[in-house]
Amino acid sequence: MYLDLSTLTGLDFSILVGLAPYVLIFGGIVAVSKLLSFFIKGSAGKVLKGLGYLGIIVGALLLVTGVVVLLNQAWGIDVWVLLIVTGLGLVLRPLSKIPFSALLGLIAGLLCVGLLYSYFPLPATVFGVSSLWIYLAVFLIPALIVFFIFKFFEDLTKLFGMVLGSWPVLTVLGFLCIAQGVLLLLNLSLLSFFA
DSSP states (O other): OOOOHHHHHSSOOTHHHHTHHHHHHHHHHHHHHHHHHHHOOSHHHHHHHHHHTTHHHHHHHHHHHHHHHHHHTOSOHHHHHHHHHHHHHHHHHHHTTSOHHHHHHHHHHHHHHHHHHHHSOOOSEETTEEHHHHHHHHHHHHHHHHHHHHHHHHHHHHHHHHHHTSHHHHHHHHHHHHHHHHHHHTTOOGGGGTO
16 A cells, blocks of 8 residues: 555655655764764864754654655665664654653643533532542542553653664764765665675
C-alpha cells in the first residue's frame, strides 16, 4: 500500500526527495557542529556553535525528509535510515530534558477537577469530609495514573536521546550524512563501497 503524505497534510513534501542529498549534508554539518566548534575558534567557531542550536529544527527536517524518502521509495535504505536516525538524535536530545509526564499528569488532573467543579459542584462538606479533600483526590488520582504511564515513555525517550544525542554518536552520524550526501550528488552511495 502506498501512503501519500500530501493527502494527509495538504502539503507537497515530494520536493524533499530531490533535496535529500542537500538535507543530508546540512544535517551532517549541524550534527558535527558541536565537535567542530571546539576545534575552530573565533567567529567561525561561534557560527558553528550557533548552528548547533538549530538541531531540533534541522532534526525535524531530517525526520520529515526520511519519512518522505521511505514512503516514496526514492533512495536506498541507507539514505532514509541515516536521515531518520540522525534526525532522531538531533530532536530527542533537547526534548528528553522536558518533563512531559509531569506536564501531562498536571493537565489531566486539572482537567478532571475542572470538569467536576463545572458540571458537578460539590457542597462544602460531603459525608463530613471537606470538598477540598475530594477535589484534591480527584486531581491526584488521574494525575498520578497519567504521570506513571507516560513516565515509562519519557524514560525511553531519554535513553534514546542519551544514546543517539551523545556528541560522539552524533559526530559519527554527521560525518556519515555528509559523506552520503556528497556521494549521492555523484550518483554513488556508501553501500556501493561495501557491496
